[in-house]
Amino acid sequence: MLERSYQAYQEALNYIPGGVDSPVRAFKSVGGVPPFIDRGEGAFLYDIDGNRYIDYVQSWGPLIFGHADPETLDAVCQQAKKGLSFGAPTLLETELAKEIVELFEGVDKIRFVSSGTEAVMSAIRLARGYTGRDDIVKFEGCYHGHSDSLLVSAGSGAATFGTPSSPGVPADFTKHTLLATYNDLESVKRCFEASDNIACVIIEPIAGNMGLVPADEEFLRGLRELCDEYGAVLIFDEVMSGFRAHLKGAQGLYDVVPDMVTFGKVIGGGMPVGAFGGRAQIMEHLSPEGPVYQAGTLSGNPVAMAAGLSVVRRLKEDPDIYKILEARAKGLVGGMKKIADAYGIPLQIEVQGSMFGFFFNDQPVRNFEDAKRSDLEFFAKFHQEMIKRGIYFAPSQFEAGFISTPLDEKLIDETLEKVEEGMKKIL
Numbered sequence: 544m545l546e547r548s549y550q551a552y553q554e555a556l557n558y559i560p561g562g563v564d565s566p567v568r569a570f571k572s573v574g575g576v577p578p579f580i581d582r583g584e585g586a587f588l589y590d591i592d593g594n595r596y597i598d599y600v601q602s603w604g605p606l607i608f609g610h611a612d613p614e615t616l617d618a619v620c621q622q623a624k625k626g627l628s629f630g631a632p633t634l635l636e637t638e639l640a641k642e643i644v645e646l647f648e649g650v651d652k653i654r655f656v657s658s659g660t661e662a663v664m665s666a667i668r669l670a671r672g673y674t675g676r677d678d679i680v681k682f683e684g685c686y687h688g689h690s691d692s693l694l695v696s697a698g699s700g701a702a703t704f705g706t707p708s709s710p711g712v713p714a715d716f717t718k719h720t721l722l723a724t725y726n727d728l729e730s731v732k733r734c735f736e737a738s739d740n741i742a743c744v745i746i747e748p749i750a751g752n753m754g755l756v757p758a759d760e761e762f763l764r765g766l767r768e769l770c771d772e773y774g775a776v777l778i779f780d781e782v783m784s785g786f787r788a789h790l791k792g793a794q795g796l797y798d799v800v801p802d803m804v805t806f807g808k809v810i811g812g813g814m815p816v817g818a819f820g821g822r823a824q825i826m827e828h829l830s831p832e833g834p835v836y837q838a839g840t841l842s843g844n845p846v847a848m849a850a851g852l853s854v855v856r857r858l859k860e861d862p863d864i865y866k867i868l869e870a871r872a873k874g875l876v877g878g879m880k881k882i883a884d885a886y887g888i889p890l891q892i893e894v895q896g897s898m899f900g901f902f903f904n905d906q907p908v909r910n911f912e913d914a915k916r917s918d919l920e921f922f923a924k925f926h927q928e929m930i931k932r933g934i935y936f937a938p939s940q941f942e943a944g945f946i947s948t949p950l951d952e953k954l955i956d957e958t959l960e961k962v963e964e965g966m967k968k969i970l
C-alpha cells in the first residue's frame with residue numbers, strides 16, 4: 544500500500560525534477576513508487592502510508608547508530624539552541640578535527656565542508672595546486688561526487704582520457720581526467736605512461752558505489768609505489784568507508800597510507816558534512832595558509848560538528864561495534880547466499896565492517912565491468928518484492944548496504960524470511 548506515496552510522488556513531480564533531490568531516490572532502476580518517508584526510528588523507516596521498513600540504506604551510510612538516535616539528537620538539539628551557524632570559528636571544529644587526525648595516519652590537518660562532493664572537489668584542487676600538475680587518475684565505477692571533472696566515462700583507447708558522462712560538462716573539463724580499471728595496476732601504469740602531468744590518483748579503497756567491491760591490498764600497495772615514483776598525490780576517498788568499514792576506514796584494514804583522505808557521511812551523523820585532510824606539507828598550501836582557494840559559508844557548521852563529534856567519539860570509545868556489525872552483515876548476506884543457492888540463483892556476496900553488498904552474478908565482482916554483468920532485471924524484481932515485504936534495500940544493484948547498531952539478529956532473521964519469500968515468488 545503506497546497510495547499516499549503515489550500521490551506525494553505525483554505532486555512532487557510537478558515541482559521538483561523527477562520528484563526527488565538526488566536521482567537514485569526515484570527508484571528508476573528498480574521501478575515502482577519511492578515510499579515518501581515520514582520518520583525513522585532505529586533500524587526502521589516509516590512511510591506516509593504507515594508502512595514500516597527494516598532499513599539497510601540508513602541515509603546512504605551516515606546513520607551508523609540508526610535513525611533518530613537519541614544521543615545524536617541530544618547533541619544536535621543542545622547545540623541548535625546556542626545558534627545554528629556563526630560563520631566564525633568554534634571549539635567544536637578543532638575537537639572533531641583532532642579526533643579524526645588522531646585516527647588517520649597521513650592526515651595531519653583537516654578542513655570541513657558541507658558535502659562529500661565538495662570535499663573531493665577541494666582535495667583535487669589542492670593536489671593540483673600542490674603538485675603544479677593538471678591531470679588526475681580515477682577508476683571506473685568509483686563515485687566521488689558530482690563535480691564536473693569527475694563526471695567522466697571511458698573514452699576509446701588504451702590509457703583513456705575521460706569524456707563527459709553528463710551533458711553540461713564541457714569536454715575541456717574532463718580532458719584532464721584519466722580512467723583506470725579497479726584492481727588492475729597495469730591500467731594505472733598505462734595512465735602514468737600516457738601523461739607526465741598527473742597530480743593525483745583518487746580511489747575509493749573500499750568501493751561502495753558500484754556495489755561493494757573492496758580493493759586488493761597488493762593493488763593499493765602498487766598505487767602507493769606508483770604515486771611515490773611519479774610524485775603524485777594518493778587520495779583515498781573514504782566519504783563512505785571512513786568510520787563504516789572500520790573505525791580507521793581502509794587504513795584499519797590495509798597497510799597502505801595515502802597522502803590525503805576525504806570524509807563525509809558518518810562524520811556528520813546525518814547532518815550535511817564533508818571533510819578533506821592530508822599531510823601537513825600538502826595542507827599548508829590551502830587558503831588562508833597557502834594560495835589554493837577554498838571556502839564555505841556553512842563549512843564546519845556547529846550543529847553538524849556537534850552531531851559528528853558525538854558519533855565519532857562514541858565509535859572511538861567502542862571500536863568493537865565494527866566487529867559486531869560485521870558479524871550481523873555476514874549473517875545477512877551469508878543467509879541470503881544460502882537461500883539463493885537452494886533456489887539456484889547466482890549470488891555474489893561481500894562484507895566489510897558494517898558495509899555489505901550482493902550481486903546477482905555467477906562470477907566474482909572485482910571491478911565495474913564485472914558489476915555491470917549482474918542480472919539487473921532480477922535485482923529490480925527482487926527489490927520490488929522486498930519493498931512490498933517491508934525490507935528497504937538500496938534501489939540499485941550498484942549500491943552498498945549498511946547495518947546500523949539497532950539492526951539486530953532478530954531483524955536479520957526477519958529479513959531472511961522475507962528474502963526467501965521474495966526469491967521464491969520471482970522464480
Ligand SMILES: *Cc1c(COP(=O)(O)O)cnc(C)c1O
Nearest residue numbers: 658659660686687688780782783
Ligand atoms: C557519497 C559519496 C560522495 C559524495 O558525497 P555527497 O555528500 O553525496 O556529496 C563522494 N565519494 C564517495 C566515496 C561517496 O560515497
